[in-house]
Amino acid sequence: MPISTLQPTNRRLRYDAALLEATQQEMAQDDNVVVLGLGVDDWRGIYGTTKGLVDQFGPQRVFDTPLSEDAMTGVSIGAAMAGLRPIHVHIRQDFLLLCMNQLVNIAAKAHYMYGGQVSVPMVVRSVIGKSWGQGAQHSQALQSMFMHVPGLKVVAPSTPYDAKGTLIQSIRDNNPVMFVEHRLLHFTSGSVPEESYTVPLGKARVLAEGTDVTLVGISWMANESLRARALLTQRGISAEVIDPVTLSPLDMDTIRRSAEKTGNVVVVDSAWTTAGASAEILARLTEGGSAVRVARMGFAPTTCPTTRCLEDLFYPNPRSIASFVNATLGGPADWVPDAMDQDNDQFEFKGPF
Amino acid sequence: MAIDDRTAPQLKDVSIGTSTQAERLYWSLYRIRRVEEEVARVYPTDKIKSPVHLSIGQEALAVGVCEALEARDVVFGTYRGHAAYLAKGGDLRQMIAELYGKATGCAGGKAGSMHLLDIGHGVMGMSAVVGTTIPHAAGYAYAQKLRQSGVVTVCFLGDGATEEGVFYETLNFAALQELPLLFVIENNGFAIHSPQWTRQKNTNLAERAATFGLPAVRLNDDDVFGILKAATSAVREIRNGSGPRLLEIPTYRWKEHVGPGEDFHVGYRSIEDAQSWMQRDQVAAVGAALDDTARQRIEDVVDAEIAEAFLFAEASPFPSDEELMRNIYAN
Numbered sequence: 001m002p003i004s005t006l007q008p009t010n011r012r013l014r015y016d017a018a019l020l021e022a023t024q025q026e027m028a029q030d031d032n033v034v035v036l037g038l039g040v041d042d043w044r045g046i047y048g049t050t051k052g053l054v055d056q057f058g059p060q061r062v063f064d065t066p067l068s069e070d071a072m073t074g075v076s077i078g079a080a081m082a083g084l085r086p087i088h089v090h091i092r093q094d095f096l097l098l099c100m101n102q103l104v105n106i107a108a109k110a111h112y113m114y115g116g117q118v119s120v121p122m123v124v125r126s127v128i129g130k131s132w133g134q135g136a137q138h139s140q141a142l143q144s145m146f147m148h149v150p151g152l153k154v155v156a157p158s159t160p161y162d163a164k165g166t167l168i169q170s171i172r173d174n175n176p177v178m179f180v181e182h183r184l185l186h187f188t189s190g191s192v193p194e195e196s197y198t199v200p201l202g203k204a205r206v207l208a209e210g211t212d213v214t215l216v217g218i219s220w221m222a223n224e225s226l227r228a229r230a231l232l233t234q235r236g237i238s239a240e241v242i243d244p245v246t247l248s249p250l251d252m253d254t255i256r257r258s259a260e261k262t263g264n265v266v267v268v269d270s271a272w273t274t275a276g277a278s279a280e281i282l283a284r285l286t287e288g289g290s291a292v293r294v295a296r297m298g299f300a301p302t303t304c305p306t307t308r309c310l311e312d313l314f315y316p317n318p319r320s321i322a323s324f325v326n327a328t329l330g331g332p333a334d335w336v337p338d339a340m341d342q343d344n345d346q347f348e349f350k351g352p353f
Numbered sequence: 354m355a356i357d358d359r360t361a362p363q364l365k366d367v368s369i370g371t372s373t374q375a376e377r378l379y380w381s382l383y384r385i386r387r388v389e390e391e392v393a394r395v396y397p398t399d400k401i402k403s404p405v406h407l408s409i410g411q412e413a414l415a416v417g418v419c420e421a422l423e424a425r426d427v428v429f430g431t432y433r434g435h436a437a438y439l440a441k442g443g444d445l446r447q448m449i450a451e452l453y454g455k456a457t458g459c460a461g462g463k464a465g466s467m468h469l470l471d472i473g474h475g476v477m478g479m480s481a482v483v484g485t486t487i488p489h490a491a492g493y494a495y496a497q498k499l500r501q502s503g504v505v506t507v508c509f510l511g512d513g514a515t516e517e518g519v520f521y522e523t524l525n526f527a528a529l530q531e532l533p534l535l536f537v538i539e540n541n542g543f544a545i546h547s548p549q550w551t552r553q554k555n556t557n558l559a560e561r562a563a564t565f566g567l568p569a570v571r572l573n574d575d576d577v578f579g580i581l582k583a584a585t586s587a588v589r590e591i592r593n594g595s596g597p598r599l600l601e602i603p604t605y606r607w608k609e610h611v612g613p614g615e616d617f618h619v620g621y622r623s624i625e626d627a628q629s630w631m632q633r634d635q636v637a638a639v640g641a642a643l644d645d646t647a648r649q650r651i652e653d654v655v656d657a658e659i660a661e662a663f664l665f666a667e668a669s670p671f672p673s674d675e676e677l678m679r680n681i682y683a684n
Contacts, residue, residue, distance in 0.1 A: 068526060070518060070522060072488070074487065074492060075488045075489075075492035078488060081489060081492070082492070082497065101519075105485060106485060112680045112681055114468065114478060115459070115460035115462075115464065116679070118472070150681050151682065174682075
């Protein structure tokens with residue numbers, strides 16, 4: 001079953017503040033929760049998501065690390081084996097490539113390899129981003145690499161409500177959880193209850209209902225898909241938008257149910273498509289012999305350039321998504337939606353990222 | 354925690370009649386040697402379908418260090434970890450059953466020789482990828498410091514692991530955070546077939562480690578009493594809260610890198626090199642210092658225990674098919 005609709009609350013909070021609030025609430029109720037990572041205790045506090053934690057909980061539980069991603073991942077694992085619940089924060093996901101041995105060879109495998117006697121309850125937070133000129137090594141979204149490995153969970157919520165609820169759930173989970181945040185999502189606001197709550201992992205969320213096509217939008221592309229949905233009304237197309245929320249394990253039931261209703265599924269990923277989340281979702285959807293029409297979009301299959309004119313071509317955007325969906329459904333291939341508010345950025349982003 | 358309620362013999366309370374320090378050390382040294390010899394003897398039958406990296410020749414390091422520890426202390430080992438597992442008190446029957454791939458093994462047959470653990474006796478795991486467990490020991494030690502538990506964590510590693518970047522990252526972090534952690538470098542001079550001097554410009558590992566800001570001592574030989582003395586001193590300092598220490602201890606692997614055989618004929622090292630180590634074999638040396646009656650009693654106890662452990666492994670069932678998909682995720 002999909003997770004329930006958003007809890008009614010008048011309280012609005014930004015995504016970044018929701019992450020901070022989740023962390024504060026978990027640290028307050030469980031002494032075993034610790035936060036480490038480059039810059040978690042500085043004045044910026046990872047875009048504000050860890051700001052003030054060191055003052056509230058002390059430098060023993062909230063600490064900056066040497067530039068040693070490999071060892072600090074291992075330190076988190078060892079601490080988790082001793083019963084702590086570390087949250088290891090990376091301001092760029094690209095740096096997780098320095099941690100792969102620890103994440104893949106130990107974090108993912110310890111529970112199985114040691115016959116269920118060891119668990120590694122750690123959260124690895126990493127920020128992905130629409131590049132804003134940061135180029136090849138500060139823009140990647142490599143979450144599908146982690147989907148490949150049994151033993152890891154991968155979470156990438158798109159709403160502030162789910163950001164808070166899944167982060168709390170990830171901290172309480174007894175497995176290593178890769179928590180993926182798109183930098184632009186940090187600026188988005190939504191309904192977030194003040195009290196502590198959890199959102200289960202492995203459940204997709206229907207963000208908007210529709211009848212003609214299912215858009216599965218991953219991370220930031222869930223937002224972009226919602227904006228594309230508005231543009232598609234110009235063609236009389238009614239799109240349902242689903243945020244998988246968790247990429248591993250995937251909630252295929254919710255996607256499949258929507259697919260059966262609309263007959264068309266387009267996955268829009270905040271990542272490359274080859275061997276990615278979109279490939280996995282569509283393979284699972286169709287390997288039973290489904291007659292659903294499927295298509296996918298993602299980053300251009302190349303390295304992310306820095307110059308804005310090329311960068312704009314690299315990423316799907318609401319207009320290119322709407323155009324692609326329209327063509328996939330048999331509409332004219334050259335249709336481009338009229339300019340609307342929805343095809344501009346929802347806010348004017350000012351750097352540095 | 355433990356797979357069942359069987360308990361392993363403890364180094365310090367095993368029934369060997371008397372319990373002088375020399376007798377305890379001999380019990381542990383002889384036991385590891387004989388276990389490894391029995392593994393080597395059985396290996397050609399193919400009942401152990403998994404790589405084994407035998408500790409023969411290197412027993413004194415694990416025994417000397419673990420004798421300096423308390424039961425609550427914790428060790429992280431290497432893929433050549435049989436000695437550390439046994440010296441810390443790891444269950445012998447579960448170890449042999451694990452090598453046999455049996456359901457009664459210390460990890461139910463999913464770990465094999467290279468990933469032994471016995472949480473109840475403070476053996477927290479080993480890794481086949483060189484150097485991988487080094488930061489785990491630091492993380493475990495960080496948790497002990499945070500909780501002010503008084504537990505000391507030991508990180509065994511080889512000379513090859515000192516070439517991995519994670520070693521230096523961990524040294525820096527451990528020194529910076531003043532963690533209750535003892536690094537023990539088992540320097541056997543070879544990474545598989547490559548001598549240390551072909552891999553490192555400065556082969557003095559303790560000297561290198563000391564530059565990170567932690568006391569580091571290089572022992573001259575693998576005399577078990579010398580190791581025990583150095584480890585006791587280091588562990589006392591660490592437990593008193595003065596931060597991490599490092600010991601570099603020279604040793605020699607008698608068998609081939611992996612497997613039960615000898616490899617002095619293949620050319621990368623000679624039997625003459627080995628003989629100086631074999632002549633001062635710590636198992637024989639400590640045993641020779643005991644009176645015949647005491648030594649015989651220890652050997653009888655150990656031989657019977659090992660025979661029983663192998664029978665236990667032989668008789669144990671293999672895991673069921675359902676085990677393939679169990680414990681992928683923790684509940």
